[in-house]
Amino acid sequence: MKTKKFKIAIDVSPLSNGNSIRGVGYYTKNLVEALQHEVKTNPDYQDFQIDLIENCKLKIENYDLIHYPYFDPFFLTLPLTKTPFIVTVHDLIPIQIAKTIPVGLLTKLFPKGLFPKIFPIGIKGFLKWQIQKYKLKKAKYLLTISHTSKYIIHDILNYPKDKIFTTYLAADPSFKMITNSQLLQNIKTKYNLPDKFILHLGDIGRNKNIPRLAKACLKLKVPLIIAGSSAVKKVPNDPWTKDIKWVQNNQSKYLKSIGFPDDDDKPVIYNLATIYCQPSLSEGFGLPLLEAMQCGTPTCFSQHTALAEVSDYSGLSFDPYSIPDIAKKLKLVLDNNKLRQELIDKGLKRAKCFSWQLCAINTLAVYRLCQLNAQK
Secondary structure: OOOOOEEEEEEOHHHOOHHHHOHHHHHHHHHHHHHHHHHHHOHHHOOEEEEEEOOOOOOHHHOOEEEEOOOOOOOOOOOOOOOOEEEEOOOOHHHHOOOOOOOOHHHHHOOOOOOOOOOOOHHHHHHHHHHHHHHHOOOOEEEEOOHHHHHHHHHHHOOOHHHEEEOOOOOOOOOOOOOOHHHHHHHHHHOOOOOOOEEEEOOOOHHHOHHHHHHHHHHHOOOEEEEOHHHOOOOOOOHHHHHHHHHHHOOEOOEEEOOOOOOOOHHHHHHHOOEEEEOOOOOOOOHHHHHHHHOOOOEEEEOOOHHHHHHOOOOEEEOOOOHHHHHHHHHHHHHOHHHHHHHHHHHHHHHOOOOHHHHHHHHHHHHHHHHHHHHO
């Protein structure tokens, strides 16, 4: 007798829109590939059928479960549907950092604040967030990428903690230690990198805290290399781009932006870096930190975010609001070769705990929960 398939649709819209080059697109692509491999090769999941749909607002009534692998608080990405669905919420940083709203009635209705000075969402953004939040709370389960994000999501949404599941990301296998001295020299020359430098890779949003890191590096007289497109592109003058403008206006021998490196060059740049540093004020996971650890680069990072969870004591943490503490931790690694090697070894060991196969298996476990609930 043929087993009836439990039909799952995954909305892969992030693979064909602006998210394709961002973390959401990276997550969707790698998760889908790992899920398809497990369903095809693992007998425990032979009763699952996974289809990829670019717009899950269409024909979703034909499925037993819909998985939205992304969530945006300010865009109406979730439809109203009777089909059971789950959502991956990577983080709620724009909401998390919202602290100030106009006084009056809205203050009483929304005491946590949804009109921040540094991320002015406006009335349309506010209304869309209310709609998205209402729909999100209808999800059977939520997935997220760290325990840190899990508890922030619970706090903001009041969504039950026991229905939020952590499925960690993983770094691409191309991020590894490189011993080819000629390749290292070629990339060093290509990007005109100094012999010793602190590296930060990624965007420069207000939550990334780059000006404090730059001031700490200036204090140590060690160059900070910023790898990322936002540091070199033209941006409008608004509160959210303030730090980007600051970086662009303060380029010097101790602060240099190299744009977004070619994908093949990124692992080499990590290997060339003396330290990788991520000083974020808020972070849902922090994939560059894991990439650096996998490359054998010592790491320093903010102690108030998911970065400490990802590192698990394989790097040095600091108070991201304290320039002296950032400088102190960087100097410890710069001046102590024994500590440096210890952090390299711990980082390589910790990085092995993350894989897309594990992410897929944990995701499939949530699918199974949905299937069991449907059978009750």
